[in-house]
Amino acid sequence: MKVTVFSSKPYDEQFLKEFNAPFGHQLVFIENRLKPETALLAEESPAVCAFVNDVLDAETLGNLARGGTRFIAMRCAGFNNVDLAAAKALGLQVARVPAYSPHAVAEYAVALLLCLNRRIHKAYNRVREGNFSIDGLMGSDVHGKTIGVVGTGIIGSIFARIMTGFGCEVLAYDIHPNPDCVEAGVRYVSLDELFTRSHAISLHCPLMPQTLHLIEEKTLARMRDGVFIVNTSRGALIDTEAAITAIKSGRIGGLALDVYEEESELFFEDLSFRIIQDDVFMRLTTFPNVLVTGHQAFFTREAMANISNTTLSNLADFEAGRDCPNLVKLDSKP
Numbered sequence: 608m609k610v611t612v613f614s615s616k617p618y619d620e621q622f623l624k625e626f627n628a629p630f631g632h633q634l635v636f637i638e639n640r641l642k643p644e645t646a647l648l649a650e651e652s653p654a655v656c657a658f659v660n661d662v663l664d665a666e667t668l669g670n671l672a673r674g675g676t677r678f679i680a681m682r683c684a685g686f687n688n689v690d691l692a693a694a695k696a697l698g699l700q701v702a703r704v705p706a707y708s709p710h711a712v713a714e715y716a717v718a719l720l721l722c723l724n725r726r727i728h729k730a731y732n733r734v735r736e737g738n739f740s741i742d743g744l745m746g747s748d749v750h751g752k753t754i755g756v757v758g759t760g761i762i763g764s765i766f767a768r769i770m771t772g773f774g775c776e777v778l779a780y781d782i783h784p785n786p787d788c789v790e791a792g793v794r795y796v797s798l799d800e801l802f803t804r805s806h807a808i809s810l811h812c813p814l815m816p817q818t819l820h821l822i823e824e825k826t827l828a829r830m831r832d833g834v835f836i837v838n839t840s841r842g843a844l845i846d847t848e849a850a851i852t853a854i855k856s857g858r859i860g861g862l863a864l865d866v867y868e869e870e871s872e873l874f875f876e877d878l879s880f881r882i883i884q885d886d887v888f889m890r891l892t893t894f895p896n897v898l899v900t901g902h903q904a905f906f907t908r909e910a911m912a913n914i915s916n917t918t919l920s921n922l923a924d925f926e927a928g929r930d931c932p933n934l935v936k937l938d939s940k941p
Contacts, residue, residue, distance in 0.1 A: 608926045609633045610680070611649035612656040613641035616875065618906075619682075622915040623656075630919045632926075640871075646670035654678040654922055659685060659902070660871040665693035672697040678925040682918045683905075685841065686935050687814045695937035702921040702933045706761055708910035713765035715904035716809050716839045719863035723835055723898050724749060724807075750774040755805030757821070758812030758840070759785040759793070766809055767793045778805060781812075802826055807835035814841035824849045833860030839904040842868035847887050854894050863898040864891075874901045 612623065615636040623634055635652065639645045641661035647670060649655045655676055657663060663679065668690060671679070679689070681703040694701055722728055725746040733740070754770045756763050759781045767777050768791045777793045779785075784795045801808070808830075812818050822836060823846040836859060838845055847868055853859040867873070869885055883889055891897050905914075917933065924931035 608654060608922065609635065609652045610654045610656055610922055611635045611637060611652040613637050613639065613645065613649075613661055614658040614875065618911060622911045623919070626912065626915040626919055630923050632919065632922055641667060643667045643670055647674065649676055650674035652676055654680060654925060656680045656682055656918060656922075659683045659688065660874065661688060662871075663689040663694075665690045668693045668697055668699060672699060678702070678922070680918050680921050680925075681935075682914050685813065687841065689935070691935065691937045700925065700931075701935040701937065702925070702931050703935055704914050704917045704921075705933055707905065707913040707917065708907055709761040709765050711907040711910045712762045712839050712904040713769060713811075715865065716762075716766050716811075716837050717769050719837050719839070719865065719898060719900075720807055720809065720835060721749070723837070723861040723863045723896070728898055729895060752776070752806040753778060753804050755779070755801040755808040756793070757781075757798070757801065757808065757810050759788050760811065762839075763809075763811030764788050764793075766811060767791065799829060802829045803831070805834065806831070807837065809837040810840045810844050812840060812844065814843055819843055820846040820849075822846060822850065824852070827853045827858055830858060832857055834858065835861040835863070837863045839865045842866040842870050847891065851887070851890055851894075854897065859896075861896045861898070862891075862894075865900045865902055865904045867891075867899070870902060 610632050612634055615638060620636050627634060637648055641657050643666040646667045649671055655671060657679060677699060679699055679701045684703055684705055686701060686703050689701055726744040730744050750773055752775050754775045754777050756767045756777060756779045759767060759779045764785045764787050767779060767788050770777050771792050778796045778801045779788055779793050780798045780801050821844045827849060850859060850862060854862060891899060921931050921933050
């Protein structure tokens, strides 16, 4: 079966080709992001493979459907960039990779927190310049601190258990408490108590209308001065303008982001020879207590192998007319 793979990078091609041997799909790799204009490149392709920053709005989906596409394989867990109502109306099926390597993202969130707390990113740059002074690099023991975890699905629960291993008091908020977390000593509290008491907060919840700008002016006002915030989930969970104001006032003591609400025009691209036009993003990078990486929390060998194998299996299920266990319910919310 012909499959057009959008937003493909060398590592996507490497892993998908490697794991495609037993499936035998005809993979066509396109570097461009999927959007209304590029959807035409998938003409006569029964299936397409898309990624987190591709634009799968009603116009794009309509163009895909008119070109013969009937199946969309998301090579990621999230599907908030897919217009599910439009997909349903057009008769398109959407599948995803619900779990590729939750340890990868959870461990990365811990790494960001530790790096931010001990100013490792600042120390690295100093030493490269021959500056071995440690003045201004003092951090705090993580042991004994209160860590807030918003969202305790697979990734959030792994992060929570790691932090209990550090000797932290871990507070969690989720509308569906995870028994594994309770067993590990995590205590579920209201979102207000979590915001009020936590020294550091890590976000692991999906993006939906209820969580859009979960971190904004009012919620930040309830947090303790100097709070650390880590986001490896979805960029729009944080109101960036409000976060910048809180950084300037000292309410946020450190901010670590692997996602950004306007990342679609930035992340996964080499823009080192261009002038970045996003003034809000560039303002973020000027603060010494802000650490930004380009959506790489998922990026481990294990995760890429699982993403490739599951994506190709989803495509094989569609081709064979079998029930695909990873189909997205088109009347669900991301």
